[in-house]
Amino acid sequence: MIVQAIATNVITGFLGVGKTSFIQGLLASKPSNERWAVLVNEFGEVGIDGSLLGSSDNQVQIKEVPGGCLCCAAGVPLQVAITELIRRSKPDRLLIEPTGLGHPKAIIKLLMQSQLASTLKIEQSLCLVDATKVADKRYTEHDIFQQQIQIADTVLAAKADSYQSDELKQLQQLLKAWQLEANLVPLSSINADTERFASDYQPLLHGRSAQAAHLAQSVKPAAMSVLQPVSIFADTAPQQIDFDADGCFHCSNSHDGFETASWVFDVSYEFEFDALVSWIKSLSVLRLKAVLITDEGIAAFNYVDGQLSVQELDDVMDSRLEMIADSVQQWSTITAQLQAMSKRYA
Structure with missing residues:
Protein backbone atom coordinates (compact mmCIF):
# COMPACT_ATOMS: atom_id res chain seq x y z
CA MET A 1 0.00 0.00 0.00
CA ILE A 2 1.28 3.47 -0.91
CA VAL A 3 1.24 5.66 2.20
CA GLN A 4 3.11 8.74 1.03
CA ALA A 5 2.44 10.51 -2.26
CA ILE A 6 5.24 10.07 -4.78
CA ALA A 7 7.20 13.19 -5.68
CA THR A 8 6.76 13.59 -9.45
CA ASN A 9 8.55 15.83 -11.94
CA VAL A 10 7.71 16.37 -15.60
CA ILE A 11 10.79 17.20 -17.70
CA THR A 12 10.04 18.55 -21.16
CA GLY A 13 11.92 20.03 -24.10
CA PHE A 14 11.74 20.08 -27.88
CA LEU A 15 13.44 17.52 -30.12
CA GLY A 16 17.15 17.03 -29.47
CA VAL A 17 17.51 19.59 -26.70
CA GLY A 18 19.18 17.12 -24.32
CA LYS A 19 16.43 15.84 -22.00
CA THR A 20 17.76 12.29 -21.83
CA SER A 21 21.32 13.45 -21.08
CA PHE A 22 20.00 15.74 -18.35
CA ILE A 23 18.06 12.89 -16.77
CA GLN A 24 21.20 10.74 -16.94
CA GLY A 25 22.93 13.37 -14.81
CA LEU A 26 20.05 13.48 -12.34
CA LEU A 27 20.08 9.69 -11.94
CA ALA A 28 23.84 9.61 -11.45
CA SER A 29 23.57 12.16 -8.65
CA LYS A 30 20.38 11.01 -6.93
CA PRO A 31 20.45 10.47 -3.14
CA SER A 32 21.69 6.94 -2.44
CA ASN A 33 18.85 6.20 -0.02
CA GLU A 34 16.06 6.92 -2.53
CA ARG A 35 14.36 4.77 -5.16
CA TRP A 36 13.59 6.58 -8.39
CA ALA A 37 11.53 5.63 -11.41
CA VAL A 38 11.65 7.14 -14.90
CA LEU A 39 8.83 7.02 -17.44
CA VAL A 40 10.11 7.80 -20.94
CA ASN A 41 7.64 8.52 -23.74
CA GLU A 42 9.10 8.16 -27.23
CA PHE A 43 7.60 9.55 -30.42
CA GLY A 44 8.67 6.56 -32.52
CA GLU A 45 7.39 3.02 -32.39
CA VAL A 46 10.38 1.36 -30.66
CA GLY A 47 12.17 2.32 -27.47
CA ILE A 48 15.70 3.74 -27.54
CA ASP A 49 16.02 6.13 -24.60
CA GLY A 50 15.90 3.27 -22.08
CA SER A 51 19.22 2.02 -23.45
CA LEU A 52 20.68 5.51 -23.10
CA LEU A 53 19.52 5.93 -19.52
CA GLY A 54 20.88 2.54 -18.51
CA SER A 55 19.37 -0.66 -17.19
CA SER A 56 16.83 -0.75 -14.39
CA ASP A 57 18.11 -1.83 -10.98
CA ASN A 58 16.87 -1.87 -7.40
CA GLN A 59 17.30 1.89 -7.02
CA VAL A 60 16.21 3.11 -10.48
CA GLN A 61 13.41 1.61 -12.58
CA ILE A 62 13.01 2.75 -16.19
CA LYS A 63 9.97 2.20 -18.39
CA GLU A 64 9.58 3.23 -22.03
CA VAL A 65 6.27 3.94 -23.73
CA PRO A 66 6.87 4.32 -27.48
CA GLY A 67 4.42 5.19 -30.23
CA GLY A 68 3.25 8.79 -29.78
CA CYS A 69 2.15 11.08 -26.98
CA LEU A 70 1.23 9.60 -23.58
CA CYS A 71 -1.93 11.69 -23.36
CA CYS A 72 -3.58 10.06 -26.39
CA ALA A 73 -6.49 7.62 -26.14
CA ALA A 74 -8.06 9.46 -23.17
CA GLY A 75 -4.88 9.11 -21.15
CA VAL A 76 -5.15 5.36 -20.63
CA PRO A 77 -1.53 4.66 -21.77
CA LEU A 78 -0.27 7.18 -19.23
CA GLN A 79 -2.29 5.73 -16.35
CA VAL A 80 -1.40 2.14 -17.15
CA ALA A 81 2.31 2.91 -17.58
CA ILE A 82 2.53 4.82 -14.30
CA THR A 83 0.53 2.31 -12.26
CA GLU A 84 2.70 -0.54 -13.51
CA LEU A 85 5.89 1.39 -12.77
CA ILE A 86 4.70 2.27 -9.28
CA ARG A 87 3.67 -1.30 -8.55
CA ARG A 88 7.05 -2.67 -9.59
CA SER A 89 9.40 -0.06 -8.18
CA LYS A 90 7.59 1.68 -5.26
CA PRO A 91 9.63 4.85 -5.95
CA ASP A 92 10.30 7.86 -3.79
CA ARG A 93 10.48 10.02 -6.92
CA LEU A 94 9.05 9.65 -10.44
CA LEU A 95 10.51 11.49 -13.43
CA ILE A 96 8.30 11.72 -16.52
CA GLU A 97 9.95 12.60 -19.84
CA PRO A 98 7.28 13.20 -22.50
CA THR A 99 8.24 13.01 -26.14
CA GLY A 100 9.56 16.28 -27.55
CA LEU A 101 6.44 16.44 -29.72
CA GLY A 102 3.98 15.48 -26.98
CA HIS A 103 1.25 17.57 -25.36
CA PRO A 104 2.58 18.56 -21.93
CA LYS A 105 -0.49 20.49 -20.79
CA ALA A 106 -2.68 17.46 -21.39
CA ILE A 107 -0.22 15.25 -19.52
CA ILE A 108 -0.16 17.55 -16.47
CA LYS A 109 -3.95 17.71 -16.45
CA LEU A 110 -4.21 13.93 -16.62
CA LEU A 111 -1.80 13.54 -13.72
CA MET A 112 -3.94 15.88 -11.62
CA GLN A 113 -7.34 14.56 -12.70
CA SER A 114 -7.09 10.80 -12.84
CA GLN A 115 -7.21 8.32 -9.98
CA LEU A 116 -3.45 8.83 -9.79
CA ALA A 117 -3.96 12.33 -8.35
CA SER A 118 -3.92 11.04 -4.78
CA THR A 119 -0.85 8.88 -5.49
CA LEU A 120 1.36 11.55 -7.08
CA LYS A 121 2.61 14.83 -5.65
CA ILE A 122 3.33 17.05 -8.65
CA GLU A 123 6.54 18.91 -7.91
CA GLN A 124 8.60 21.27 -10.08
CA SER A 125 8.25 20.93 -13.85
CA LEU A 126 11.43 21.58 -15.83
CA CYS A 127 11.74 22.55 -19.49
CA LEU A 128 14.99 22.45 -21.45
CA VAL A 129 15.20 25.14 -24.14
CA ASP A 130 17.96 25.83 -26.63
CA ALA A 131 18.12 29.64 -26.65
CA THR A 132 19.63 29.62 -30.14
CA LYS A 133 16.15 28.63 -31.40
CA VAL A 134 14.32 31.59 -29.89
CA ALA A 135 14.72 33.68 -33.05
CA ASP A 136 13.24 30.86 -35.17
CA LYS A 137 9.46 31.19 -35.52
CA ARG A 138 9.19 27.48 -36.39
CA TYR A 139 9.89 26.95 -32.71
CA THR A 140 8.33 29.94 -30.96
CA GLU A 141 5.09 29.69 -32.95
CA HIS A 142 4.84 25.93 -32.49
CA ASP A 143 2.07 25.02 -30.03
CA ILE A 144 4.08 22.22 -28.37
CA PHE A 145 7.11 24.48 -27.83
CA GLN A 146 4.84 27.08 -26.24
CA GLN A 147 3.14 24.52 -24.01
CA GLN A 148 6.46 23.15 -22.78
CA ILE A 149 7.58 26.57 -21.57
CA GLN A 150 4.16 27.52 -20.20
CA ILE A 151 3.98 24.54 -17.83
CA ALA A 152 7.57 24.97 -16.61
CA ASP A 153 8.46 26.16 -13.13
CA THR A 154 12.10 26.28 -14.25
CA VAL A 155 13.41 26.81 -17.77
CA LEU A 156 16.89 25.36 -18.28
CA ALA A 157 18.80 27.21 -21.00
CA ALA A 158 20.41 24.12 -22.52
CA LYS A 159 23.87 24.23 -24.10
CA ALA A 160 24.38 27.68 -22.57
CA ASP A 161 28.15 27.55 -22.99
CA SER A 162 27.69 27.66 -26.78
CA TYR A 163 25.46 30.78 -26.90
CA GLN A 164 26.29 34.04 -28.59
CA SER A 165 26.32 37.07 -26.28
CA ASP A 166 22.66 38.05 -26.70
CA GLU A 167 20.94 34.66 -27.05
CA LEU A 168 20.31 34.05 -23.36
CA LYS A 169 18.91 37.58 -23.14
CA GLN A 170 16.54 36.79 -26.02
CA LEU A 171 15.22 33.82 -24.07
CA GLN A 172 14.71 36.04 -21.03
CA GLN A 173 12.80 38.52 -23.18
CA LEU A 174 10.62 35.73 -24.59
CA LEU A 175 9.61 34.61 -21.10
CA LYS A 176 8.80 38.21 -20.20
CA ALA A 177 6.80 38.74 -23.41
CA TRP A 178 4.76 35.62 -22.66
CA GLN A 179 4.27 36.87 -19.08
CA LEU A 180 5.82 33.76 -17.60
CA GLU A 181 7.41 33.69 -14.18
CA ALA A 182 9.50 30.56 -14.65
CA ASN A 183 12.93 30.51 -13.06
CA LEU A 184 15.64 30.65 -15.79
CA VAL A 185 18.79 28.63 -15.16
CA PRO A 186 21.71 28.29 -17.61
CA LEU A 187 22.62 24.67 -18.33
CA SER A 188 26.03 24.12 -19.89
CA SER A 189 26.75 21.14 -22.12
CA ILE A 190 25.99 17.99 -20.14
CA ASN A 191 28.89 16.08 -18.63
CA ALA A 192 29.37 13.47 -15.93
CA ASP A 193 29.98 15.95 -13.09
CA THR A 194 27.72 14.34 -10.49
CA GLU A 195 28.69 16.83 -7.78
CA ARG A 196 27.54 19.67 -10.01
CA PHE A 197 24.21 17.95 -10.63
CA ALA A 198 23.75 17.27 -6.93
CA SER A 199 24.43 20.89 -5.96
CA ASP A 200 22.97 22.83 -8.90
CA TYR A 201 20.19 20.78 -10.48
CA GLN A 202 18.84 18.28 -7.92
CA PRO A 203 17.38 21.14 -5.80
CA LEU A 204 15.35 22.29 -8.82
CA LEU A 205 13.20 19.16 -8.54
CA HIS A 206 11.84 19.96 -5.09
CA GLY A 207 8.75 21.91 -4.12
CA ARG A 208 5.17 22.01 -5.36
CA SER A 209 4.64 23.02 -8.97
CA ALA A 210 3.06 26.47 -9.12
CA GLN A 211 2.44 26.08 -12.86
CA ALA A 212 0.66 22.75 -12.42
CA ALA A 213 -1.54 24.22 -9.69
CA HIS A 214 -2.37 27.18 -11.94
CA LEU A 215 -3.19 24.84 -14.82
CA ALA A 216 -5.47 22.75 -12.60
CA GLN A 217 -7.59 25.80 -11.84
CA SER A 218 -8.59 26.02 -15.51
CA VAL A 219 -9.85 22.44 -15.61
CA LYS A 220 -13.61 22.03 -15.54
CA PRO A 221 -14.79 19.52 -12.92
CA ALA A 222 -16.76 17.63 -15.58
CA ALA A 223 -13.50 16.70 -17.25
CA MET A 224 -12.69 14.50 -14.28
CA SER A 225 -15.05 11.79 -15.54
CA VAL A 226 -13.62 11.52 -19.04
CA LEU A 227 -10.90 9.03 -18.13
CA GLN A 228 -11.58 5.33 -17.93
CA PRO A 229 -10.65 3.65 -14.64
CA VAL A 230 -7.40 1.71 -14.63
CA SER A 231 -6.45 -0.66 -11.83
CA ILE A 232 -3.42 0.27 -9.77
CA PHE A 233 -2.31 -3.30 -10.45
CA ALA A 234 -2.66 -2.97 -14.23
CA ASP A 235 0.07 -4.56 -16.31
CA THR A 236 1.19 -4.10 -19.89
CA ALA A 237 2.71 -6.67 -22.17
CA PRO A 238 6.37 -6.20 -23.14
CA GLN A 239 6.96 -4.83 -26.60
CA GLN A 240 7.15 -7.64 -29.14
CA ILE A 241 9.54 -7.37 -32.07
CA ASP A 242 8.56 -9.50 -35.06
CA PHE A 243 11.74 -9.84 -37.09
CA ASP A 244 11.53 -10.78 -40.77
CA ALA A 245 13.63 -13.53 -42.35
CA ASP A 246 16.58 -11.12 -42.51
CA GLY A 247 16.43 -10.35 -38.80
Whole structure:
Protein backbone atom coordinates (compact mmCIF):
# COMPACT_ATOMS: atom_id res chain seq x y z
CA MET A 1 0.00 0.00 0.00
CA ILE A 2 1.28 3.47 -0.91
CA VAL A 3 1.24 5.66 2.20
CA GLN A 4 3.11 8.74 1.03
CA ALA A 5 2.44 10.51 -2.26
CA ILE A 6 5.24 10.07 -4.78
CA ALA A 7 7.20 13.19 -5.68
CA THR A 8 6.76 13.59 -9.45
CA ASN A 9 8.55 15.83 -11.94
CA VAL A 10 7.71 16.37 -15.60
CA ILE A 11 10.79 17.20 -17.70
CA THR A 12 10.04 18.55 -21.16
CA GLY A 13 11.92 20.03 -24.10
CA PHE A 14 11.74 20.08 -27.88
CA LEU A 15 13.44 17.52 -30.12
CA GLY A 16 17.15 17.03 -29.47
CA VAL A 17 17.51 19.59 -26.70
CA GLY A 18 19.18 17.12 -24.32
CA LYS A 19 16.43 15.84 -22.00
CA THR A 20 17.76 12.29 -21.83
CA SER A 21 21.32 13.45 -21.08
CA PHE A 22 20.00 15.74 -18.35
CA ILE A 23 18.06 12.89 -16.77
CA GLN A 24 21.20 10.74 -16.94
CA GLY A 25 22.93 13.37 -14.81
CA LEU A 26 20.05 13.48 -12.34
CA LEU A 27 20.08 9.69 -11.94
CA ALA A 28 23.84 9.61 -11.45
CA SER A 29 23.57 12.16 -8.65
CA LYS A 30 20.38 11.01 -6.93
CA PRO A 31 20.45 10.47 -3.14
CA SER A 32 21.69 6.94 -2.44
CA ASN A 33 18.85 6.20 -0.02
CA GLU A 34 16.06 6.92 -2.53
CA ARG A 35 14.36 4.77 -5.16
CA TRP A 36 13.59 6.58 -8.39
CA ALA A 37 11.53 5.63 -11.41
CA VAL A 38 11.65 7.14 -14.90
CA LEU A 39 8.83 7.02 -17.44
CA VAL A 40 10.11 7.80 -20.94
CA ASN A 41 7.64 8.52 -23.74
CA GLU A 42 9.10 8.16 -27.23
CA PHE A 43 7.60 9.55 -30.42
CA GLY A 44 8.67 6.56 -32.52
CA GLU A 45 7.39 3.02 -32.39
CA VAL A 46 10.38 1.36 -30.66
CA GLY A 47 12.17 2.32 -27.47
CA ILE A 48 15.70 3.74 -27.54
CA ASP A 49 16.02 6.13 -24.60
CA GLY A 50 15.90 3.27 -22.08
CA SER A 51 19.22 2.02 -23.45
CA LEU A 52 20.68 5.51 -23.10
CA LEU A 53 19.52 5.93 -19.52
CA GLY A 54 20.88 2.54 -18.51
CA SER A 55 19.37 -0.66 -17.19
CA SER A 56 16.83 -0.75 -14.39
CA ASP A 57 18.11 -1.83 -10.98
CA ASN A 58 16.87 -1.87 -7.40
CA GLN A 59 17.30 1.89 -7.02
CA VAL A 60 16.21 3.11 -10.48
CA GLN A 61 13.41 1.61 -12.58
CA ILE A 62 13.01 2.75 -16.19
CA LYS A 63 9.97 2.20 -18.39
CA GLU A 64 9.58 3.23 -22.03
CA VAL A 65 6.27 3.94 -23.73
CA PRO A 66 6.87 4.32 -27.48
CA GLY A 67 4.42 5.19 -30.23
CA GLY A 68 3.25 8.79 -29.78
CA CYS A 69 2.15 11.08 -26.98
CA LEU A 70 1.23 9.60 -23.58
CA CYS A 71 -1.93 11.69 -23.36
CA CYS A 72 -3.58 10.06 -26.39
CA ALA A 73 -6.49 7.62 -26.14
CA ALA A 74 -8.06 9.46 -23.17
CA GLY A 75 -4.88 9.11 -21.15
CA VAL A 76 -5.15 5.36 -20.63
CA PRO A 77 -1.53 4.66 -21.77
CA LEU A 78 -0.27 7.18 -19.23
CA GLN A 79 -2.29 5.73 -16.35
CA VAL A 80 -1.40 2.14 -17.15
CA ALA A 81 2.31 2.91 -17.58
CA ILE A 82 2.53 4.82 -14.30
CA THR A 83 0.53 2.31 -12.26
CA GLU A 84 2.70 -0.54 -13.51
CA LEU A 85 5.89 1.39 -12.77
CA ILE A 86 4.70 2.27 -9.28
CA ARG A 87 3.67 -1.30 -8.55
CA ARG A 88 7.05 -2.67 -9.59
CA SER A 89 9.40 -0.06 -8.18
CA LYS A 90 7.59 1.68 -5.26
CA PRO A 91 9.63 4.85 -5.95
CA ASP A 92 10.30 7.86 -3.79
CA ARG A 93 10.48 10.02 -6.92
CA LEU A 94 9.05 9.65 -10.44
CA LEU A 95 10.51 11.49 -13.43
CA ILE A 96 8.30 11.72 -16.52
CA GLU A 97 9.95 12.60 -19.84
CA PRO A 98 7.28 13.20 -22.50
CA THR A 99 8.24 13.01 -26.14
CA GLY A 100 9.56 16.28 -27.55
CA LEU A 101 6.44 16.44 -29.72
CA GLY A 102 3.98 15.48 -26.98
CA HIS A 103 1.25 17.57 -25.36
CA PRO A 104 2.58 18.56 -21.93
CA LYS A 105 -0.49 20.49 -20.79
CA ALA A 106 -2.68 17.46 -21.39
CA ILE A 107 -0.22 15.25 -19.52
CA ILE A 108 -0.16 17.55 -16.47
CA LYS A 109 -3.95 17.71 -16.45
CA LEU A 110 -4.21 13.93 -16.62
CA LEU A 111 -1.80 13.54 -13.72
CA MET A 112 -3.94 15.88 -11.62
CA GLN A 113 -7.34 14.56 -12.70
CA SER A 114 -7.09 10.80 -12.84
CA GLN A 115 -7.21 8.32 -9.98
CA LEU A 116 -3.45 8.83 -9.79
CA ALA A 117 -3.96 12.33 -8.35
CA SER A 118 -3.92 11.04 -4.78
CA THR A 119 -0.85 8.88 -5.49
CA LEU A 120 1.36 11.55 -7.08
CA LYS A 121 2.61 14.83 -5.65
CA ILE A 122 3.33 17.05 -8.65
CA GLU A 123 6.54 18.91 -7.91
CA GLN A 124 8.60 21.27 -10.08
CA SER A 125 8.25 20.93 -13.85
CA LEU A 126 11.43 21.58 -15.83
CA CYS A 127 11.74 22.55 -19.49
CA LEU A 128 14.99 22.45 -21.45
CA VAL A 129 15.20 25.14 -24.14
CA ASP A 130 17.96 25.83 -26.63
CA ALA A 131 18.12 29.64 -26.65
CA THR A 132 19.63 29.62 -30.14
CA LYS A 133 16.15 28.63 -31.40
CA VAL A 134 14.32 31.59 -29.89
CA ALA A 135 14.72 33.68 -33.05
CA ASP A 136 13.24 30.86 -35.17
CA LYS A 137 9.46 31.19 -35.52
CA ARG A 138 9.19 27.48 -36.39
CA TYR A 139 9.89 26.95 -32.71
CA THR A 140 8.33 29.94 -30.96
CA GLU A 141 5.09 29.69 -32.95
CA HIS A 142 4.84 25.93 -32.49
CA ASP A 143 2.07 25.02 -30.03
CA ILE A 144 4.08 22.22 -28.37
CA PHE A 145 7.11 24.48 -27.83
CA GLN A 146 4.84 27.08 -26.24
CA GLN A 147 3.14 24.52 -24.01
CA GLN A 148 6.46 23.15 -22.78
CA ILE A 149 7.58 26.57 -21.57
CA GLN A 150 4.16 27.52 -20.20
CA ILE A 151 3.98 24.54 -17.83
CA ALA A 152 7.57 24.97 -16.61
CA ASP A 153 8.46 26.16 -13.13
CA THR A 154 12.10 26.28 -14.25
CA VAL A 155 13.41 26.81 -17.77
CA LEU A 156 16.89 25.36 -18.28
CA ALA A 157 18.80 27.21 -21.00
CA ALA A 158 20.41 24.12 -22.52
CA LYS A 159 23.87 24.23 -24.10
CA ALA A 160 24.38 27.68 -22.57
CA ASP A 161 28.15 27.55 -22.99
CA SER A 162 27.69 27.66 -26.78
CA TYR A 163 25.46 30.78 -26.90
CA GLN A 164 26.29 34.04 -28.59
CA SER A 165 26.32 37.07 -26.28
CA ASP A 166 22.66 38.05 -26.70
CA GLU A 167 20.94 34.66 -27.05
CA LEU A 168 20.31 34.05 -23.36
CA LYS A 169 18.91 37.58 -23.14
CA GLN A 170 16.54 36.79 -26.02
CA LEU A 171 15.22 33.82 -24.07
CA GLN A 172 14.71 36.04 -21.03
CA GLN A 173 12.80 38.52 -23.18
CA LEU A 174 10.62 35.73 -24.59
CA LEU A 175 9.61 34.61 -21.10
CA LYS A 176 8.80 38.21 -20.20
CA ALA A 177 6.80 38.74 -23.41
CA TRP A 178 4.76 35.62 -22.66
CA GLN A 179 4.27 36.87 -19.08
CA LEU A 180 5.82 33.76 -17.60
CA GLU A 181 7.41 33.69 -14.18
CA ALA A 182 9.50 30.56 -14.65
CA ASN A 183 12.93 30.51 -13.06
CA LEU A 184 15.64 30.65 -15.79
CA VAL A 185 18.79 28.63 -15.16
CA PRO A 186 21.71 28.29 -17.61
CA LEU A 187 22.62 24.67 -18.33
CA SER A 188 26.03 24.12 -19.89
CA SER A 189 26.75 21.14 -22.12
CA ILE A 190 25.99 17.99 -20.14
CA ASN A 191 28.89 16.08 -18.63
CA ALA A 192 29.37 13.47 -15.93
CA ASP A 193 29.98 15.95 -13.09
CA THR A 194 27.72 14.34 -10.49
CA GLU A 195 28.69 16.83 -7.78
CA ARG A 196 27.54 19.67 -10.01
CA PHE A 197 24.21 17.95 -10.63
CA ALA A 198 23.75 17.27 -6.93
CA SER A 199 24.43 20.89 -5.96
CA ASP A 200 22.97 22.83 -8.90
CA TYR A 201 20.19 20.78 -10.48
CA GLN A 202 18.84 18.28 -7.92
CA PRO A 203 17.38 21.14 -5.80
CA LEU A 204 15.35 22.29 -8.82
CA LEU A 205 13.20 19.16 -8.54
CA HIS A 206 11.84 19.96 -5.09
CA GLY A 207 8.75 21.91 -4.12
CA ARG A 208 5.17 22.01 -5.36
CA SER A 209 4.64 23.02 -8.97
CA ALA A 210 3.06 26.47 -9.12
CA GLN A 211 2.44 26.08 -12.86
CA ALA A 212 0.66 22.75 -12.42
CA ALA A 213 -1.54 24.22 -9.69
CA HIS A 214 -2.37 27.18 -11.94
CA LEU A 215 -3.19 24.84 -14.82
CA ALA A 216 -5.47 22.75 -12.60
CA GLN A 217 -7.59 25.80 -11.84
CA SER A 218 -8.59 26.02 -15.51
CA VAL A 219 -9.85 22.44 -15.61
CA LYS A 220 -13.61 22.03 -15.54
CA PRO A 221 -14.79 19.52 -12.92
CA ALA A 222 -16.76 17.63 -15.58
CA ALA A 223 -13.50 16.70 -17.25
CA MET A 224 -12.69 14.50 -14.28
CA SER A 225 -15.05 11.79 -15.54
CA VAL A 226 -13.62 11.52 -19.04
CA LEU A 227 -10.90 9.03 -18.13
CA GLN A 228 -11.58 5.33 -17.93
CA PRO A 229 -10.65 3.65 -14.64
CA VAL A 230 -7.40 1.71 -14.63
CA SER A 231 -6.45 -0.66 -11.83
CA ILE A 232 -3.42 0.27 -9.77
CA PHE A 233 -2.31 -3.30 -10.45
CA ALA A 234 -2.66 -2.97 -14.23
CA ASP A 235 0.07 -4.56 -16.31
CA THR A 236 1.19 -4.10 -19.89
CA ALA A 237 2.71 -6.67 -22.17
CA PRO A 238 6.37 -6.20 -23.14
CA GLN A 239 6.96 -4.83 -26.60
CA GLN A 240 7.15 -7.64 -29.14
CA ILE A 241 9.54 -7.37 -32.07
CA ASP A 242 8.56 -9.50 -35.06
CA PHE A 243 11.74 -9.84 -37.09
CA ASP A 244 11.53 -10.78 -40.77
CA ALA A 245 13.63 -13.53 -42.35
CA ASP A 246 16.58 -11.12 -42.51
CA GLY A 247 16.43 -10.35 -38.80
CA CYS A 248 15.02 -6.87 -39.38
CA PHE A 249 11.89 -5.11 -38.11
CA HIS A 250 10.66 -1.86 -39.67
CA CYS A 251 7.56 0.27 -39.20
CA SER A 252 6.49 3.83 -39.95
CA ASN A 253 3.69 6.10 -38.82
CA SER A 254 2.32 9.65 -38.85
CA HIS A 255 1.65 11.78 -35.77
CA ASP A 256 0.51 15.42 -35.64
CA GLY A 257 1.94 16.25 -39.08
CA PHE A 258 5.24 14.44 -38.55
CA GLU A 259 6.47 11.20 -40.12
CA THR A 260 8.28 8.61 -38.02
CA ALA A 261 10.13 5.46 -38.94
CA SER A 262 11.71 2.84 -36.71
CA TRP A 263 14.06 -0.08 -37.30
CA VAL A 264 15.26 -2.92 -35.10
CA PHE A 265 18.02 -5.29 -36.26
CA ASP A 266 18.70 -8.46 -34.33
CA VAL A 267 21.95 -8.99 -32.47
CA SER A 268 23.61 -10.71 -35.45
CA TYR A 269 24.02 -7.35 -37.26
CA GLU A 270 27.25 -5.36 -37.06
CA PHE A 271 27.32 -1.94 -38.72
CA GLU A 272 30.30 -0.09 -40.20
CA PHE A 273 30.91 2.85 -37.88
CA ASP A 274 32.60 5.21 -40.35
CA ALA A 275 30.01 4.53 -43.06
CA LEU A 276 27.20 5.20 -40.56
CA VAL A 277 28.64 8.55 -39.53
CA SER A 278 28.93 9.74 -43.14
CA TRP A 279 25.47 8.45 -44.00
CA ILE A 280 23.76 10.06 -40.99
CA LYS A 281 25.31 13.44 -41.77
CA SER A 282 23.88 13.24 -45.31
CA LEU A 283 20.27 12.81 -44.17
CA SER A 284 17.57 15.47 -44.38
CA VAL A 285 15.50 14.59 -41.32
CA LEU A 286 14.44 16.49 -38.22
CA ARG A 287 15.85 13.94 -35.80
CA LEU A 288 17.64 10.63 -35.68
CA LYS A 289 18.34 8.51 -32.63
CA ALA A 290 20.03 5.14 -32.73
CA VAL A 291 21.73 2.55 -30.56
CA LEU A 292 23.75 0.30 -32.86
CA ILE A 293 26.25 -2.53 -32.65
CA THR A 294 29.19 -1.44 -34.81
CA ASP A 295 32.64 -2.69 -35.77
CA GLU A 296 34.03 -0.16 -33.27
CA GLY A 297 31.75 -1.15 -30.39
CA ILE A 298 28.25 -0.27 -29.26
CA ALA A 299 27.38 3.36 -29.94
CA ALA A 300 24.46 5.74 -29.44
CA PHE A 301 23.92 8.26 -32.24
CA ASN A 302 21.98 11.50 -31.79
CA TYR A 303 21.46 13.70 -34.87
CA VAL A 304 19.54 16.98 -34.78
CA ASP A 305 19.92 20.30 -36.61
CA GLY A 306 22.75 18.88 -38.68
CA GLN A 307 24.80 18.09 -35.57
CA LEU A 308 25.78 14.52 -34.73
CA SER A 309 26.89 13.32 -31.30
CA VAL A 310 28.09 9.81 -30.52
CA GLN A 311 28.20 8.10 -27.12
CA GLU A 312 29.83 4.77 -26.28
CA LEU A 313 27.61 2.20 -24.53
CA ASP A 314 28.37 -1.01 -22.69
CA ASP A 315 25.70 -3.45 -23.79
CA VAL A 316 22.51 -3.81 -25.85
CA MET A 317 20.22 -6.65 -26.88
CA ASP A 318 19.82 -5.48 -30.49
CA SER A 319 20.37 -2.46 -32.79
CA ARG A 320 17.66 0.23 -32.98
CA LEU A 321 17.17 3.40 -34.99
CA GLU A 322 14.41 6.00 -35.22
CA MET A 323 13.88 8.98 -37.50
CA ILE A 324 11.45 11.89 -37.45
CA ALA A 325 10.79 13.88 -40.62
CA ASP A 326 8.34 16.56 -41.67
CA SER A 327 7.53 14.79 -44.95
CA VAL A 328 7.14 11.22 -46.18
CA GLN A 329 10.47 9.56 -46.94
CA GLN A 330 11.49 6.54 -48.99
CA TRP A 331 11.77 4.31 -45.96
CA SER A 332 12.42 1.15 -48.00
CA THR A 333 15.45 2.82 -49.57
CA ILE A 334 16.78 3.70 -46.12
CA THR A 335 16.30 0.10 -44.99
CA ALA A 336 18.41 -1.09 -47.93
CA GLN A 337 21.08 1.52 -47.15
CA LEU A 338 21.30 0.37 -43.54
CA GLN A 339 21.64 -3.26 -44.53
CA ALA A 340 24.34 -2.34 -47.05
CA MET A 341 26.38 -0.78 -44.21
CA SER A 342 26.29 -3.92 -42.10
CA LYS A 343 27.48 -7.50 -41.89
CA ARG A 344 25.48 -10.27 -40.34
CA TYR A 345 27.10 -12.94 -38.19
CA ALA A 346 25.50 -16.26 -37.37
